[in-house]
Amino acid sequence: MPSPLQPPALASGPAGAVSCPALLVSAPASGQGKTTATAALARWHVQQGRRVRVFKTGPDFLDPMVLERASGHPVLQLDLWMGGEAHCRRLLWEAAQQADVILVEGVMGLHDGNPSSADLALTLGLPVLAVIDAASMAQTFGALALGLAQYRPGLQVAGVLANRVGSTGHAQMLQESLPQDMAWFGGLPRDEALQLPSRHLGLVQADEVADIEARLDRAAQALGAMQPAMPAPVQFLPPPELPEPEQLPAGQPLAGVRVAVARDEAFAFVYPANLQVLRALGAEVQMFSPLHDAVLPEADALYLPGGYPELHAKALAARHDVQAWLKDHVAAGKPLVAECGGMLALIDGLTPHEGERVPMWGLLAGEGTMRKRLVNLGLHDVALPEGVLRGHTFHHAAMDSPLSPAGTTRPRRLNGQPEAVWRHRRLLASFLHLYFPSNPSAVAALFGPGVR
Missing domain, CATH: 3.40.50.300 (P-loop containing nucleotide triphosphate hydrolases)
Incomplete structure (x- = not known):
């Protein structure tokens, strides 16, 4: 050795x-x-x-x-x-x-x-x-x-x-x-x-x-x-050339874009490869804590990955400054990508396994309920206007919304259960955990400047 x-x-x-x-x-x-x-x-x-x-x-x-x-x-x-x-x-x-x-x-x-x-x-x-x-x-x-x-x-x-x-x-x-x-x-x-x-x-x-x-x-x-x-x-062996759409787009389409990524006890489910893709696209990636940070970052785009918001629901609900910051961000037409637990923090209310309903940040109309049994699990892809992205879903939460979804994911497994995809301005929310290397060009379009 x-x-x-x-x-x-x-x-x-x-x-x-x-x-x-x-x-x-x-x-x-x-x-x-x-x-x-x-x-x-x-x-x-x-x-x-x-x-x-x-x-x-x-x-x-x-x-x-x-x-x-x-x-x-x-x-x-x-x-x-x-x-x-x-x-x-x-x-x-x-x-x-x-x-x-x-x-x-x-x-x-x-x-x-x-x-x-x-x-x-x-x-x-x-x-x-x-x-x-x-x-x-x-x-x-x-x-x-x-x-x-x-x-x-x-x-x-x-x-x-x-x-x-x-x-x-x-x-x-x-x-x-x-x-x-x-x-x-x-x-x-x-x-x-x-x-x-x-x-x-x-x-x-x-x-x-x-x-x-x-x-x-x-x-x-x-x-x-x-x-x-x-x-x-x-x-x-030396790897073959990556096929489309896995290749990085020419140049750095996210150069100068500040992407703030939530990372703490409530939001920790992020692939390291996702952060690598953002940086390779030219983005300036900054981690922040919705639970603990007194000063919130200046950001051109936000990424709220999954985690355990149900275990910290009351503490998150008490962060009215984060709520206002997020609402202003979306109202300004800036990108916000929320996955699974990140989405649950954005809805009207969340009922944990034990205890009463907790009002959440209210950016997305809906009510979430934690279930004791697994609600959905599997590999999925999703066809967005920005491109097709792959990922997976794994959650014990159910979400009901009066809104009509912009679309649904496509399960890879036969008879798999699709997930709703919600869009509002530049907000994208779903139970789907995206794997950014599956389509870096689509990621650049999701987090890049411009109003959808």
Whole structure:
């Protein structure tokens, strides 16, 4: 393994190819401990002095927050549909030039979804590390690992990592159950101090877990005691040219445009790649907190991403200065893009899971209600006048409005539920979380000057 000061290994083969050890960390199902295992591996490699880059398969905001804390670097998405294959190859190739090891956390079960984590592994040539919750299991552990490896021809399962191991003897039984050609990456013990707390949309945000660093260090220590095997180098080829509409438009159409992006406990669900696209388009990106900032920024455009407004509804409602600022912004014909939780902050009222209705900022006629069951989930695209953008939806809130939507999203999944899209002047609001790299030209039109 090269030291942190050595250049990346140039692969023998096509010009520009780079080799870097890499793993896609997956599991039989959600809830098996993929994030904990990926974070433990990332932190352990960092502690060995290695440069680690971590990616997350598919749409997700919460897992990447933990993985960023574990690795010390922003975590980007790898999604064959939202971003496209060329986009994914470009991200991996760029990372391989800077990293000593690349980790990719999968989504759901290894073979779940379309595209699945297995599809990503096969397409990009990534070996798989299977994480299996071994609680109440012995030799069946090996059978499950073998099934994951053999279900899809051509899939390379490099090894297995056990989660929630009960004892040293338990770990030995699990290791002995594996096929001889399948590596043992060790196991994480059944220890609440390693687990990451959750709430209704998934993991609790990393910044809200007071002892997150101690949990990560403890997980890395537990894994390091077993000396997990190193992944084999993967050859990453120079990426092909990005297809339309994924290419950046010529020049910097947002040069001189100040885009203020909400970021605090209530608004944290933003893809790092979205901010990268805004900056690449020339925008000056400034983060601000609707919850805490006494002075609000001068902005030509606003971006209110999703998050947990329902947990901070009363505090948001009390920010009458933010409400007036937003209303003046929209009245002046300036762009405001609001996604999911960002939209819920703009409506007339929101009723949390527990408690009474809270009046919100009232820029968009409607009432929101938090539901105990998931309301909608899936990959969607939306055809806007500015262009087609891709993204995803995942929410426990329902919204009723007397207004007629300007359109609806198109679910990728058969029989998926479309989402309403609301437009008022330059205000765009929906439950859809947009993935800006899917169409930078459309993003430039959404946030750029001019009255729609």
